[in-house]
Amino acid sequence: MFTLKRTAIFAALGLVACVTPPQQQSATRAPALGVPMSADELAAWDISIPPSGAGLPAGGGTARQGQTVYDQKCAACHGLKGVGNPADALAGGKGTLDSKTPLRTVGSYWPYATTLFDYVRRAMPITNPLSLTNDEVYAVSAYVLYLNGIVAEDAPINAQTLPLAKMPNRDGFIDDWRPRAAR
Amino acid sequence: MSKERKVGRREFLKQGSMLLTGAAASSALAPGAAAQNLAGEPWERVYGAAFTLYGERSRFEHPVVRRIVKRYGDFAPGSGVALSPIESLEGIITPSSLHNVRSHSGTPDIDPKRHQLVLHGLVARPMRFSVDALLRYPMVTRIHFLECSGNSGRALAPQPTQAPAGFLHGNMACSEWTGIPVRTLLEEAGVLPQAKWLLAEGADSAHMSRSIPLEKILDDALIALYQNGERLRPEQGYPVRLLLPGWEGNMNVKWLRRLKLLEEPMYTKDETSKYTDLLPDGRALQFTFEMGVKSVITKPSSTMTLPRAGLYEISGLAWSGAGRIRRVEVSTDGGVTWRDAALTGEERLKAFVRFRLPWEWKGDEARLQSRATDEKGQVQPARSDWLAQYSPANTFHNNSIVTWSVGADGSVKHVYA
Secondary structure, X not given: OHHHHHHHHHHHHOOHHHOOOHHHXXXXXXXXXXXXXXXXXXXXXXXXXXXXXXXXXXXEEOHHHHHHHHHHHOHHHHOHHHOOOOOXXXXXXXXXXXXXXXXXXXXXXXXXXXXXXXXXXXXXXXXXXXXXXXXXXXHHHHHHHHHOOOOOOOOOEEOOOHHHOOOOOOOOEEEOOOOHXXX | OHHHHHHHHHHHHHHHHHHHHHHHXXXXXXXXXXXXXXXXXXXXXXXXXXXXXXXXOOHHHOOOOOEEEEOOHHHOOOOEEEEOOHHHOXXXXXXXXHOOEEEOOOOOOOOOOOOEEEEEEOEOOOEEEEXXXXXXXXXXXXXXEEEOOOOOHHHXXXXXXXXXXXXXXOOEEEXXXXXXXXXXXXXXXXEOOOOOEEEEEEOOOOOOEEEEEHHHHHHHOEEEEEEOOEEOOHHHOOOOEEEOOOEOHHHOOOOEEEEEEEOOOOOOHHHOOOOOEEOOOOOEEEOOOEOOOEEEEEEOOOOOEOOOOEEEEEEEEEEOOOOOEEEEEEEOEOOOOOEEOEEEOOOOOOOOEEEEEEEEEXXXXXEEEEEEEEOOOXXXXXXXXXXXXXXXXXXXXXXXXXXXXXXXXXXXXEEOO
């Protein structure tokens, strides 16, 4: 009785007509304040490199060149030849993943070499990120791959060759983003 | 005019000091008067402190602090975690100052006037938003937990670590978040049909980045600008962070600077080399986004002492990345018998629920456990069942049942059961 009466009052006031689903509200009532960006502007922001290598910049380097960069800018945290301490080990550990003490490194664990370039460029060295040239990033990536026996010491690593590096644990991952209840 | 004002102020102060002198004088005139026999602590006999611009807790509560674990020592002091002291907190909202923090390259000092959020990739209209622009969008407010997927990894040591509950399980927190549904901005940019994933990237010096299924973004993802009523704290992503209710903490990218619509995941460092769950056979689960159903008793808990036998309240937190908590059972005999606890906040999705159960401790040895069930029917697993699923090196997604033992002397210890 009360509910009926209240509905009638709301209808009389025209309030019922104002109730629209929340999704429609967000679609129709947002202020649209985004500023358009050109491809040139976006190039400076888009630093992500997928496994295909799309977006890798020009330039290149070899492991031999990369060792110089590594010893100066990486070894203090990652150890000479990527043995680790205090930061993560970058080399070794192949064949340990199913043991009681697995060692997960770029060589034993990482599925894509492109991720190495992406991460070094965006975040390393930890105290001075975005400071390496693209050639240095290629070269130091080549060196870490070389330490893991993935590329030769003088192999040119660049936008064409990096995505082709054959990572030992490429097929070691199972995609499972279903809700847990559905597993 | 200004001179008159100054005089006026000086006069006021002079009058005030005369009043104080007068009060002291009258008390001196009446030694042993009735007023002296009234109850009253020292702070009841002096004028209280002045107002403060930004509130602070009692100085007596200063020992309640986060515990900091630096992943690489003082060389990179902002890489690691600050763990919430859950054993000292009550209710379901974590104070912003005691919220857990997981950061990969420290906390950036971002000028909101310069910060931009870029939205591009598989969209019809790539665009950027200033923070001022974002603040003008219609917002929603929701209460959600955040839990690092490495939370409770410290409860996997070979021997149970004798540390407070917060050190073991405090890499989590729950806040009220206010922000813009991400879909609002996506609608403005116009998502192209082939888009299936979205890369989120932070403006910290790690440029932390994760790939997120578009399905999740359209479901309940927020561009959060406020936490517990005020603008985000720097440690929580000021001026803008992504909020993915119920999913791994690290995916809730802080200091959000870029969203890129993609056909496939980017396979970033933090979704391949980290935050993947190693299995006994050496393969690893990837993209295990949702945080499992879980609970922990915070009171009484490890390192506390029950002073004497008597009535206690067992109190703790329960949560699930899948939705609502439906039930929390508590055992005081190591899982032989269970009783349902009373719940607070169970109507909320992906939020902390506080559970409570009165407990008469007779002074005997006891083993306290809690077991949560969510609305999808998922039950918090026993420790042995959880361990059997993974490599011994895996520290992610430990949602197994926690056991605290109570000795006859009242001491509460962390044990494995």
